[in-house]
Amino acid sequence: MRILFCGVAAIALSGCSWMGFGSGQNSHSYGNNSHGNYSYGCCGEGQKLSRWNFEETAGADYIVGGTAITGSQTSTTSPAPLMALTDVDMKDAYKTGFSVGLGGSYALNPNRKIVMEGTYSNAKGKDITWGTQGGGNLSGHMSDYNAYGINVGLRQYSRPVSVPLLRSVRPYVEARAGVQRVGAISLDKISQGVATSPNTPTSLNMYDRGWVPTGSAIIGFETPVFNRFTLGVESGIRYSGKLKSDNSDVAAGFNTRYAGFNNGGERYTVPVTIRGRYRF
Secondary structure (H helix, E strand, O other): OHHHHHHHHHHHHOOOOHHHOOOOOOOOEOOOOEOEOOEOOOOOOOOOEOOEEEEEEEEEEEEEEOEEEEHHHOOOOOOOOOEEEOEEEHHHHEOOEEEEEEEEEEEEEOOEEEEEEEEEEEEOEOEEEEEEEOOEEEEEEEOOEEEEEEEEEEEEEOOOEEEOOEEEEEEEEEEEEEEEEEOOEEEEEEEOHHHOOOOOOOOEEEEOOEEEEEEEEEEEEEEEOOOOEEEEEEEEEEEEOOOOEOOOOOOOHHHHHHOOOOOOOOEEEEEEEEEEEEEO
16 A cells, blocks of 8 residues: 555656656647647746636536435434424535636646635525424425635646647646635524424524535546637536534524434535636
């Protein structure tokens, strides 16, 4: 395992040799990536590399994992009316979301960039059923998932390839890590159906606003459009950390029966993003 790790680290740190670069062969010119065309031979050759880049992203976030409501963690011995809560996945509690980003990148060499980006994401809540109580279905509506974040990453390019209709396409992989501030989340419009108990709350606080860690693994490709502008399409997997439970509404009285229903909050999404990059 240590030999494998060292081998991977050696390849990752060799900016000229990764994915076929650095031999002086298979040289490619990629859409005026520098001040003039840059020949992708060995690092340090060719004309001056455009170090700084402005980037903007927009796309959809498809929710694929995480738990919004942890009904299975509530007490099963609550007094009447009898209650049985269920777990509700994030993908069942929220509609497909969207995210936008604004930031920049710095080229370490022709094949590798450091990326920093500020982001905003939103997903609209759905009407859900989260268990039964007193013979009726407990329903409610999840409040929106809103988050602002910042992340940094490392993007690694392979050599450009020719494709029909486009000048060239350049694949890449990227890893990112960061933090995200998520807004407070509540369960609203709670109803017990036709047999609603007068003590059943109409809303419950679920998660506090706060910071959570994030991480992404991305794969994509980009193609030159204008002299200094490239357009990319990317996807992958993104993780947002577990939210802090807000137990202010379940600390006393009738609502203690719901304690434990808000022990989730983590989220996995598959972003499908369009990214524009302008080279200075």
